[in-house]
Amino acid sequence: MRILIIEDDPNVANFAARGLRESGHAVDVAATGTEGLELAYAARHDVLVVDRMLPGMDGIAVIQALRSSGSQVPILILSALADVDQRVAGLSAGSDDYLTKPFAFSELLARIEALHRRQAGSEPASSLVVGDLTLDRLKREVHRGGDTIALQPREFRLLEYLMLHAGQVVTRTMLLEKVWDYHFDPQTNVIDVHISRLRQKIDREDGEALIHTVRGAGYIMRAGET
Amino acid sequence: MSSLRRVLPTVLLWLAMVIVLLGALVLVEEAAIAERVEWANAELDEILEEVAISMAFDEDEREINLHHDEWPSFATFREAYVQAIRERPITPATTARLVLLGETTAGPLPVLPEQILHLMLEETPEYFHDRIEQLAAIHWDGLESDEEADLRAPVRSLEVFEWLAEQEVPLADRHECAAVRVAGATMASNIVELPVGEFDHVLAYREPFDDDGEDDELPCVVVRREVRDGSVYFGLEPPAALILLEEIAALALLAASLVGALAIGLAWAGGRRDARQLSAVAEVCRRAAEGDYGARVPADGGGALDRVATDVNRVLERTETLMDSLRTMSANIAHDLRTPLTRLRGQIDLLVQTPNPEPAMVAAVQAEADQLLDTFSALLRIAQVESGSLRGGFRDFDLAALLRDAAELYEPAFEERQLSFSATIPPGPCVVHGDLDLWMQSIANLMDNVLKYVLPGGRASVTLLSDDDWVTIRVRDSGPGVPELELDRVLDRFYRLPKHRGEQGNGLGLSLVAAVCQLHDATLALRNDDGLVVEIRWPMETAS
Numbered sequence: 001m002r003i004l005i006i007e008d009d010p011n012v013a014n015f016a017a018r019g020l021r022e023s024g025h026a027v028d029v030a031a032t033g034t035e036g037l038e039l040a041y042a043a044r045h046d047v048l049v050v051d052r053m054l055p056g057m058d059g060i061a062v063i064q065a066l067r068s069s070g071s072q073v074p075i076l077i078l079s080a081l082a083d084v085d086q087r088v089a090g091l092s093a094g095s096d097d098y099l100t101k102p103f104a105f106s107e108l109l110a111r112i113e114a115l116h117r118r119q120a121g122s123e124p125a126s127s128l129v130v131g132d133l134t135l136d137r138l139k140r141e142v143h144r145g146g147d148t149i150a151l152q153p154r155e156f157r158l159l160e161y162l163m164l165h166a167g168q169v170v171t172r173t174m175l176l177e178k179v180w181d182y183h184f185d186p187q188t189n190v191i192d193v194h195i196s197r198l199r200q201k202i203d204r205e206d207g208e209a210l211i212h213t214v215r216g217a218g219y220i221m222r223a224g225e226t
Numbered sequence: 227m228s229s230l231r232r233v234l235p236t237v238l239l240w241l242a243m244v245i246v247l248l249g250a251l252v253l254v255e256e257a258a259i260a261e262r263v264e265w266a267n268a269e270l271d272e273i274l275e276e277v278a279i280s281m282a283f284d285e286d287e288r289e290i291n292l293h294h295d296e297w298p299s300f301a302t303f304r305e306a307y308v309q310a311i312r313e314r315p316i317t318p319a320t321t322a323r324l325v326l327l328g329e330t331t332a333g334p335l336p337v338l339p340e341q342i343l344h345l346m347l348e349e350t351p352e353y354f355h356d357r358i359e360q361l362a363a364i365h366w367d368g369l370e371s372d373e374e375a376d377l378r379a380p381v382r383s384l385e386v387f388e389w390l391a392e393q394e395v396p397l398a399d400r401h402e403c404a405a406v407r408v409a410g411a412t413m414a415s416n417i418v419e420l421p422v423g424e425f426d427h428v429l430a431y432r433e434p435f436d437d438d439g440e441d442d443e444l445p446c447v448v449v450r451r452e453v454r455d456g457s458v459y460f461g462l463e464p465p466a467a468l469i470l471l472e473e474i475a476a477l478a479l480l481a482a483s484l485v486g487a488l489a490i491g492l493a494w495a496g497g498r499r500d501a502r503q504l505s506a507v508a509e510v511c512r513r514a515a516e517g518d519y520g521a522r523v524p525a526d527g528g529g530a531l532d533r534v535a536t537d538v539n540r541v542l543e544r545t546e547t548l549m550d551s552l553r554t555m556s557a558n559i560a561h562d563l564r565t566p567l568t569r570l571r572g573q574i575d576l577l578v579q580t581p582n583p584e585p586a587m588v589a590a591v592q593a594e595a596d597q598l599l600d601t602f603s604a605l606l607r608i609a610q611v612e613s614g615s616l617r618g619g620f621r622d623f624d625l626a627a628l629l630r631d632a633a634e635l636y637e638p639a640f641e642e643r644q645l646s647f648s649a650t651i652p653p654g655p656c657v658v659h660g661d662l663d664l665w666m667q668s669i670a671n672l673m674d675n676v677l678k679y680v681l682p683g684g685r686a687s688v689t690l691l692s693d694d695d696w697v698t699i700r701v702r703d704s705g706p707g708v709p710e711l712e713l714d715r716v717l718d719r720f721y722r723l724p725k726h727r728g729e730q731g732n733g734l735g736l737s738l739v740a741a742v743c744q745l746h747d748a749t750l751a752l753r754n755d756d757g758l759v760v761e762i763r764w765p766m767e768t769a770s
Contacts, residue, residue, distance in 0.1 A: 182631070190635055190638070194638050196638075216589055
């Protein structure tokens with residue numbers, strides 16, 4: 001993936017850039033909105049990471065300029081402003097995701113990869129498959145190896161999200177946002193317990209585990225491992 | 227000088243009022259007087275139609291009547307008088323009345339015509355001759371004729387004068403006054419200071435009726451009619467209304483002056499007070515800019531600036547509170563984060579020194595760092611909530627749905643720890659106005675505490691109650707509760723009960739809940755009742 005980071009704080013920019021490069025991505029960095037816009041027009045990027053507060057042209061203006069020029073590139077906003085108004089403003093300006101500082105790098109990476117996946121695939125399929133697990137989004141049914149698995153509505157949503165992002169790290173925060181629609185930080189492992197219940201339902205003793213824990217980051221749904 | 231500018235509008239207003247009042251008064255007065263003058267002239271015309279002057283001797287009611295066409299030359303009158311007394315001599319028993327102007331008589335006569343006295347002396351000397359005692363000189367008053375020399379003689383009968391003056395003379399109608407001048411001399415008059423010279427009408431004063439002081443001089447509007455060899459004066463009292471009006475006007479003028487003086491005084495004093503208050507505000511602001519937020523502006527002067535002063539004080543109070551909490555917070559952060567940061571540093575050092583570190587070791591360092599990040603985020607969140615700036619993000623949301631979602635989210639965790647959990651939430655929505663995410667975070671923090679501190683086998687519940695006055699959220703558990711002494715402090719940042727120090731978490735959970743409640747004007751109360759009961763009460767008027 002080729003990523004563009006537009007961030008005026010060199011600490012944050014370097015920290016993010018290095019981490020992303022070590023994860024195997026190509027990273028361009030710009031320190032002002034104008035410079036960032038030039039780089040965005042000059043080369044094709046897969047994901048943009050834009051800081052909201054930039055000297056001169058601010059993040060929102062950069063996004064609006066890109067969108068009105070027809071660019072569909074997925075954009076993630078970084079900001080120290082966390083309240084609802086700001087988030088809504090950021091998203092309605094044309095960005096696709098919003099991450100508040102301070103953030104953990106793993107969170108940033110997971111969200112960037114999720115954005116890329118969303119963009120790369122066109123219409124999400126009505127039926128998702130990981131290994132021998134299938135999820136029918138229209139009929140709201142889950143099957144594994146010929147057996148039907150009964151899930152609570154929330155469990156279904158959780159599995160659906162994991163499968164939509166199969167092969168990508170999904171953080172607990174992302175799950176809270178997308179599956180439960182809330183933005184907050186639980187101090188305890190509430191999400192973990194939901195995941196373990198889901199595992200009990202979809203993993204049989206003799207079958208392979210499909211939901212894996214990624215230490216310090218979150219979870220990943222993947223076939224081909226035990 | 228600025229206080230002069232301040233009082234100028236009041237002064238001008240007062241002047242304008244006075245001018246209007248005076249102008250109105252003058253106009254009314256003119257109108258009333260003109261009416262009287264017209265009336266007086268009409269009456270005079272009527273009177274002069276009839277008898278101009280007559281003398282009546284009351285015994286036999288003889289009368290000498292002189293019509294005004296025959297009016298007086300003095301000679302005419304004298305002839306008539308002489309004729310009258312020749313027919314019947316005056317005796318001490320004779321009483322005489324001098325009747326002037328027919329129906330209207332003037333009297334008692336303070337000034338008896340000198341000519342009549344003189345006549346009496348001449349024609350009835352026997353009577354008067356014995357009565358010459360003390361002499362009093364009566365000065366002739368403006369007599370202009372050739373007979374002046376003859377007539378100018380000391381009149382020796384003051385007694386007669388007084389005697390005649392004492393005679394019963396029908397009283398003038400109370401509303402009227404009159405005077406007669408013949409050949410330049412006043413024959414009779416009950417007008418004080420009879421005006422002479424040219425005039426159309428004049429305000430004069432009527433003599434009091436008698437000496438016992440019951441009557442005062444009363445104002446009269448006097449007109450004059452020239453007749454042969456003399457003039458007749460006639461006056462009417464001005465309308466009572468006018469007199470009243472003049473008195474009212476005088477009072478009003480006095481009152482207006484007092485009020486004006488008071489208003490000017492107050493405006494000036496107020497101006498000075500306002501100026502003082504403004505200086506106080508400026509001074510307080512200057513000190514605040516230098517960092518002293520403790521100063522306050524006196525706000526009880528009673529002036530228009532009290533409002534400003536109160537607002538400024540409120541701003542200063544808020545700033546002081548914020549500065550204090552900022553200081554405290556900085557101190558707390560420094561103090562309480564030093565330990566985990568030191569620990570993290572130690573772990574990194576160890577990691578650096580270990581040639582092939584176990585993944586678990588690396589993960590532990592990452593986890594510690596993440597924990598610190600979480601703590602910082604939580605601190606920032608609390609600061610944000612406490613600053614009040616998040617009120618702009620308030621929306622309507624369904625609190626019942628939020629609690630149901632929270633219950634559903636936490637239920638597996640409760641089950642895993644063998645805690646029985648119940649949620650009592652009435653069906654249907656409970657719409658409130660606030661920050662959805664803050665409330666979810668608060669409920670989550672309370673649930674997290676239950677998970678952390680209640681031992682397996684215990685119970686927990688969350689309840690939502692709403693009536694007309696309050697929305698109540700209650701989270702209770704069967705855990706160890708909080709020692710009574712610590713109940714106050716447990717809401718402080720980083721505060722952990724001594725036995726729980728070192729456990730997972732950052733000690734900020736309840737602080738955030740407290741800050742969120744305060745932001746929404748809700749109350750937070752903790753008590754022990756077979757475990758901990760956390761109760762949030764949100765008054766309906768702020769909740770919705």
